[in-house]
Amino acid sequence: MxxxxxxxLVPSVSAEGVLRLVAxxxxxxFLALGLLLPLATMLLKSLQDRSGDFVxxxxxxxxxxTPALAGSIANSLTVALITTVIVVGLAFLCAYGITRTRMxxxxxxxxxxxxxxxxxxxxxxxxxxxxxxxxGWFRDWLMGQSIYGPIGIVMGMSFWIFPHALMILxxxxxxxxxxxxxxxxxxxTPKWRSFFTITLPAARYGLISCAFVVFTxxxxxxxxxxxxxxxxxxxxxxxxxxVVGQQNFQMGAVVSVILLIPxxxxxxxxxxxxxxQVAQLSARAVPWQPAPNPVxxxxxTILCYGVGGIILVVIGTAIYASLVxxxxxxxxLTLTHYAFQGLAGSGWEAWTNSLRMAAAVALVGTLVxxxxxxxxxxxxxxxxxxxxxxFMAMLPMAVPGMVLGLAxxxxxxxxxxxLNWLYGTLAILVLNTLVHYYTVCHLTSITALKxxxxxxxxxxxxLKVPFWTTFRRVTLPVSLPxxxxxxxxxxxxxxxxxxGVVFLYSTDTRLAxxxxxxxxxxxxFASAAxxxxxxxxxxxxxxxxxxxxxxALLTKAQRWRNAG
Amino acid sequence: xxxxxxxLAAKSRSVAPPSAQPHLQISGLTKRFGDFTALRDIALEVxxxxxxxxxxxxxxxxxxxLRAIAGLAPQSEGRIVQRGRDISxxxxxxxxxxxxxxxxxxxxxxxxxxxxxxxxxxQRADRQRIRQRVAELLELVNLRGSEDKYPAALSGGQQQxxxxxxxxxxxxxxxxLDEPLSALDAQVRxxxxxxxxxxxxxxxxxxxxxxxxxxxxxxxxDRIVVMNHGVIAQVGTPAEIYREPASAFxxxxxxxxxxxxxxxxxxxxxxxxxxxxxxxxHDLTPGVAARLAIRPEAVRLCTEAEGxxxxxxxxxxxxxxxxxxxxxxxxxxxxxxxxADREVVSLDVKPGQRLGIRLPNxxxxxxxxxxxxx
Numbered sequence: 001m002x003x004x005x006x007x008x009l010v011p012s013v014s015a016e017g018v019l020r021l022v023a024x025x026x027x028x029x030f031l032a033l034g035l036l037l038p039l040a041t042m043l044l045k046s047l048q049d050r051s052g053d054f055v056x057x058x059x060x061x062x063x064x065x066t067p068a069l070a071g072s073i074a075n076s077l078t079v080a081l082i083t084t085v086i087v088v089g090l091a092f093l094c095a096y097g098i099t100r101t102r103m104x105x106x107x108x109x110x111x112x113x114x115x116x117x118x119x120x121x122x123x124x125x126x127x128x129x130x131x132x133x134x135x136g137w138f139r140d141w142l143m144g145q146s147i148y149g150p151i152g153i154v155m156g157m158s159f160w161i162f163p164h165a166l167m168i169l170x171x172x173x174x175x176x177x178x179x180x181x182x183x184x185x186x187x188x189t190p191k192w193r194s195f196f197t198i199t200l201p202a203a204r205y206g207l208i209s210c211a212f213v214v215f216t217x218x219x220x221x222x223x224x225x226x227x228x229x230x231x232x233x234x235x236x237x238x239x240x241x242x243v244v245g246q247q248n249f250q251m252g253a254v255v256s257v258i259l260l261i262p263x264x265x266x267x268x269x270x271x272x273x274x275x276x277q278v279a280q281l282s283a284r285a286v287p288w289q290p291a292p293n294p295v296x297x298x299x300x301t302i303l304c305y306g307v308g309g310i311i312l313v314v315i316g317t318a319i320y321a322s323l324v325x326x327x328x329x330x331x332x333l334t335l336t337h338y339a340f341q342g343l344a345g346s347g348w349e350a351w352t353n354s355l356r357m358a359a360a361v362a363l364v365g366t367l368v369x370x371x372x373x374x375x376x377x378x379x380x381x382x383x384x385x386x387x388x389x390x391f392m393a394m395l396p397m398a399v400p401g402m403v404l405g406l407a408x409x410x411x412x413x414x415x416x417x418x419l420n421w422l423y424g425t426l427a428i429l430v431l432n433t434l435v436h437y438y439t440v441c442h443l444t445s446i447t448a449l450k451x452x453x454x455x456x457x458x459x460x461x462x463l464k465v466p467f468w469t470t471f472r473r474v475t476l477p478v479s480l481p482x483x484x485x486x487x488x489x490x491x492x493x494x495x496x497x498x499x500g501v502v503f504l505y506s507t508d509t510r511l512a513x514x515x516x517x518x519x520x521x522x523x524x525f526a527s528a529a530x531x532x533x534x535x536x537x538x539x540x541x542x543x544x545x546x547x548x549x550x551x552a553l554l555t556k557a558q559r560w561r562n563a564g
Numbered sequence: 565x566x567x568x569x570x571x572l573a574a575k576s577r578s579v580a581p582p583s584a585q586p587h588l589q590i591s592g593l594t595k596r597f598g599d600f601t602a603l604r605d606i607a608l609e610v611x612x613x614x615x616x617x618x619x620x621x622x623x624x625x626x627x628x629x630l631r632a633i634a635g636l637a638p639q640s641e642g643r644i645v646q647r648g649r650d651i652s653x654x655x656x657x658x659x660x661x662x663x664x665x666x667x668x669x670x671x672x673x674x675x676x677x678x679x680x681x682x683x684x685x686x687q688r689a690d691r692q693r694i695r696q697r698v699a700e701l702l703e704l705v706n707l708r709g710s711e712d713k714y715p716a717a718l719s720g721g722q723q724q725x726x727x728x729x730x731x732x733x734x735x736x737x738x739x740x741l742d743e744p745l746s747a748l749d750a751q752v753r754x755x756x757x758x759x760x761x762x763x764x765x766x767x768x769x770x771x772x773x774x775x776x777x778x779x780x781x782x783x784x785x786d787r788i789v790v791m792n793h794g795v796i797a798q799v800g801t802p803a804e805i806y807r808e809p810a811s812a813f814x815x816x817x818x819x820x821x822x823x824x825x826x827x828x829x830x831x832x833x834x835x836x837x838x839x840x841x842x843x844x845x846h847d848l849t850p851g852v853a854a855r856l857a858i859r860p861e862a863v864r865l866c867t868e869a870e871g872x873x874x875x876x877x878x879x880x881x882x883x884x885x886x887x888x889x890x891x892x893x894x895x896x897x898x899x900x901x902x903x904a905d906r907e908v909v910s911l912d913v914k915p916g917q918r919l920g921i922r923l924p925n926x927x928x929x930x931x932x933x934x935x936x937x938x
Contacts, residue, residue, distance in 0.1 A: 014655050380636075455669035458636050461656035462663045463683030463734060473682075474671045560673050560714040 097300030121223030148230030172206020220400035373445030401499030448482030593642030662731030837895025862927035871920030
């Protein structure tokens with residue numbers, strides 16, 4: 001009897017197996033606490049009245065009967081759709097310029113085009129006010145229309161979302177197979193026809209995916225409409241007004257649920273499209289090299305650098321606005337706005353908080369995301385647990401920051417919750433931001449891990465090397481570029497995000513991005529611009545450090561990458 | 565009568581002393597993936613010091629069986645005993661084997677030295693010992709002086725040898741090779757084949773190799789385990805497998821084989837079309853359909869009067885021999901014969917020519933007509 005027990009139990013309960021199981025359970029618990037439970041609590045809240053009694057869909061009925069509220073749906077859809085058309089169109093042209101022409105200075109343009117990502121979405125909104133506002137340089141260009149409203153929202157969002165779209169479309173368009181174009185040419189196909197029959201179909205999944213990503217970013221963005229929306233209400237600002245302005249949490253939950261719908265649809269479409277895209281390019285494809293064509297090349301150079309110029313003007317305006325003593329009456333330059341005098345809590349202290357928060361998110365987040373991805377991709381056994389973890393890791397992409405932030409209030413602020421102590425700390429901001437940006441990091445990790453030989457772990461096991469040693473000596477070093485990408489992505493997003501954290505800061509943990517909003521509300525426009533510029537340059541410096549580190553790593557520390 | 569000579573030849577090649585305890589005993593082993601049964605009730609013994617090949621078409625379960633032995637994909641049912649120790653439920657770390665994968669799975673960020681020393685470091689051996697052992701292994705696989713190179717700087721064949729050295733470093737009692745040669749060029753493959761076999765013989769390490777290449781299996785193995793659809797079709801020495809295939813599947817899978825549809829007539833008779841073949845003993849009830857099999861090199865060509873009448877359809881020049889395709893006039897069935905250059909001249913073999921063929925009784929085998937998977 002004892003012998004049977006030993007042979008059945010002892011080996012299967014090996015120390016390594018237990019450790020892996022514990023790690024997996026921790027990963028699941030992390031996302032359950034940071035995502036599922038808060039979301040569930042919020043959904044429940046939308047079905048309750050103020051005293052917490054279940055009222056079914058009564059809140060939703062009231063929402064749709066109040067034109068001031070329901071009207072925001074149309075507003076949100078309008079600005080999001082217009083933004084999508086503008087951004088996808090422009091980004092497609094620029095991506096085409098990068099991948100399919102011989103325009104000079106492609107690398108420089110790509111660097112320029114990335115810049116908007118480094119700033120909070122509040123920055124372009126502030127610049128728009130300076131450029132087109134009542135005292136702006138170009139207000140006449142609007143022909144009597146106000147920048148405060150849909151025009152300003154679309155312009156600000158287009159600026160801020162453009163880099164996301166450009167990255168997706170550049171990738172989609174660089175998947176070219178020269179053999180197809182050669183075949184078309186050999187058959188005497190005109191250029192425009194090979195564009196419509198080869199180029200567009202090859203990029204169609206990228207285009208669809210891009211359109212949905214842009215639409216989601218636009219409809220869920222809070223920063224731009226908050227600064228420049230004026231009386232033009234959209235869903236994201238409604239959530240904020242209901243919760244912070246009117247303390248109507250139930251209605252806030254209702255608007256959140258409505259905001260969740262387009263994001264979830266877009267998420268599902270994107271996943272379906274991604275799945276189809278996989279086998280598009282065969283391994284034997286020959287990359288297409290554009291031949292010189294002066295007319296085409298110069299057209300795209302002018303177009304791309306036109307876009308680059310606009311990006312520089314928008315950022316430059318914010319920098320200029322932060323340096324001018326008193327716009328537009330005293331244009332002498334000064335650094336006084338960077339002192340944030342008399343703005344306790346909204347000045348350098350907020351910037352320090354942001355820095356600490358971003359560093360924590362980058363550090364903790366990279367570790368958590370990569371280890372979880374490793375558990376999903378590289379450890380055997382516990383299949384349902386691993387699939388569950390993967391599913392949970394994909395979900396945050398479908399949850400707008402405003403919704404997640406509000407869900408955190410509902411969940412962590414419950415008096416009975418043992419995690420209640422987190423409320424008001426920097427830790428909850430770290431958790432919220434990490435979960436908010438989890439999915440992209442997760443996908444990056446999974447992609448990197450999939451590129452590794454699936455038998456590394458088996459070899460390690462056959463040589464009786466514990467899995468953590470193989471993780472430390474092989475898996476991690478080989479995946480280091482991806483790991484660094486994740487950490488810088490998390491850092492920059494943590495620096496710039498407003499939507500998730502706007503509900504969660506306390507007086508001690510006010511963040512720089514939130515401070516911009518408060519400074520703007522209080523009429524300290526120059527200080528708001530200064531804070532936005534400060535965030536921008538912080539992100540820029542980190543990004544440059546990352547580039548330098550990656551370069552050093554790939555050429556020196558990881559010599560083996562160039563051994564072939 | 566058919567079996568005697570082949571069996572004798574096979575016995576003389578056998579390596580293991582008959583009394584020794586087997587290195588590996590597998591019994592009742594079944595592996596299921598959901599509804600799909602990848603391995604069904606496998607029973608197998610591998611002797612100490614033996615070189616065994618698992619051979620079969622893709623999807624036959626050979627790699628699954630190897631991974632079950634390694635503990636990388638534990639079986640659903642059944643027992644695996646290594647040197648008297650039940651390892652059925654042990655994780656890979658607790659088993660005693662070294663493995664080389666098809667992809668080699670060399671760690672790209674570690675030098676050749678660190679790759680080979682990977683398992684040694686863990687044994688807490690001191691530096692001097694490790695350095696000595698790695699030098700030994702590099703000597704063994706003919707890669708002296710490559711210690712500081714990274715895998716990407718090595719050719720496919722060199723990478724393969726590093727993977728082999730790494731697997732052997734910890735002196736495992738059992739070496740598992742998962743299609744170790746299939747990623748290499750044909751010439752390198754033949755060269756390494758000899759090297760691996762020689763190495764295995766010198767070290768005397770019990771080795772199991774998975775391959776889908778029958779030539780590789782015939783050239784390297786002491787015994788071959790032919791697999792199909794998750795079951796073992798036949799176990800035997802290369803000569804046994806080739807000369808006395810136990811089923812039509814094995815006969816068709818190893819080498820080339822002609823099949824004829826026949827019906828039994830009496831104790832020693834078979835009907836092929838209009839002709840009655842004599843002298844092939846069988847225990848079939850009269851009138852039962854069967855398949856007669858013969859290797860192309862065993863088919864003899866003669867004049868029309870001396871054998872079964874056939875017409876030459878095609879002649880293929882293959883260097884050392886010619887492959888002649890003929891159509892039997894008795895029954896409209898095709899037969900392929902491999903013959904030497906000389907015979908072609910004497911018999912005037914050319915397309916359209918009418919000839920005779922003979923099927924020597926000692927070279928033919930008989931299989932049931934209906935066999936799944938052929």
